[in-house]
Amino acid sequence: MKKRGMLNSEIAKVLDDLGHTDYIVIGDLGLPIPKDVKKIDVALEIGKPAFIDILQLLIEEMAVEKVTLATEIKEQNPQQLAAIENALTDKPEIEFIPHERFKTQTQAAKAVIRTGEATPFSNIILQSGVIF
Numbered sequence: 001m002k003k004r005g006m007l008n009s010e011i012a013k014v015l016d017d018l019g020h021t022d023y024i025v026i027g028d029l030g031l032p033i034p035k036d037v038k039k040i041d042v043a044l045e046i047g048k049p050a051f052i053d054i055l056q057l058l059i060e061e062m063a064v065e066k067v068t069l070a071t072e073i074k075e076q077n078p079q080q081l082a083a084i085e086n087a088l089t090d091k092p093e094i095e096f097i098p099h100e101r102f103k104t105q106t107q108a109a110k111a112v113i114r115t116g117e118a119t120p121f122s123n124i125i126l127q128s129g130v131i132f
């Protein structure tokens with residue numbers, strides 16, 4: 001049994017298989033998940049686990065060169081945006097796009113991790129970087 005690191009075997013497998021520029025999505029309860037994209041559902045109840053908790057775990061395990069957020073988060077959920085910016089300690093590039101375009105981009109994700117988050121626009125695309 002693993003003692004540390006990502007203990008969720010489905011998430012660990014996706015992270016292990018990521019190549020440069022591949023991406024995964026962390027989504028709130030309401031984000032539509034494309035039918036052909038792997039869904040990893042970690043939601044336990046409304047609010048648990050929180051989006052930011054999953055994000056913090058993933059960025060400890062993953063080289064992230066770019067993140068994509070919905071433009072609407074700036075107005076609709078500035079507290080979550082501030083938490084995201086604080087969590088991104090390696091300061092990857094941040095791109096803002098309209099939510100409708102964001103949902104379209106999720107179609108090419110390696111996986112979507114569904115959290116219990118129930119606040120608007122608490123969704124992020126994490127693009128894999130390289131470690132050298």
